Amino acid sequence: MSDERRIDTTERREVPWLSVLLGYGPMLPLVLGAAGAWLLAGPLRSADIQLTLLFAATILAFLAGVRRGLSFRTAGGPTAAQIGTMLALFILALASLACLLRARLLSAAVLLAVGFTVTAALDPIAARTGEAPLFFARLRPTQMPIAAASLVAIAAALLAR
Numbered sequence: 001m002s003d004e005r006r007i008d009t010t011e012r013r014e015v016p017w018l019s020v021l022l023g024y025g026p027m028l029p030l031v032l033g034a035a036g037a038w039l040l041a042g043p044l045r046s047a048d049i050q051l052t053l054l055f056a057a058t059i060l061a062f063l064a065g066v067r068r069g070l071s072f073r074t075a076g077g078p079t080a081a082q083i084g085t086m087l088a089l090f091i092l093a094l095a096s097l098a099c100l101l102r103a104r105l106l107s108a109a110v111l112l113a114v115g116f117t118v119t120a121a122l123d124p125i126a127a128r129t130g131e132a133p134l135f136f137a138r139l140r141p142t143q144m145p146i147a148a149a150s151l152v153a154i155a156a157a158l159l160a161r
Helices: 017-024 027-039 042-073 080-101 105-128 135-161
Strands: none
Touching: 017 027, 017 080, 017 135, 027 042, 027 135, 042 105, 042 135, 080 105, 105 135
């Protein structure tokens, strides 16, 4: 059997409505958390930042699981890229959680921003090579920068105070 992956050309390229809802919905708490990092003060600000980073870490860990799950649909079995991406996202999520436990909020925000940026860059490639649904090529480049920008805004707020 050839190492070449088969792409299902009958698969829809449009982003399904449910994927729009479930894709952009979880970005809203990140945007609100970033706004809170700039607008809130005292214990509320601290809680806002910690909860937002915790939420972002769970979303990134979920995305690692999505990548692993997608590898089960790949003709010929999982690719090294799928497993590598899954591990990278999971390790970034885990490392950010470790930073949160040690109150290293800036480090956690940076690790998470990297993870979402990696997803924005790699998921469209995975879609074009048949390692992810075709609609990821349209969804991820607009969805993931919302998360990454929110986390960069939190990092900037942490540096500003």
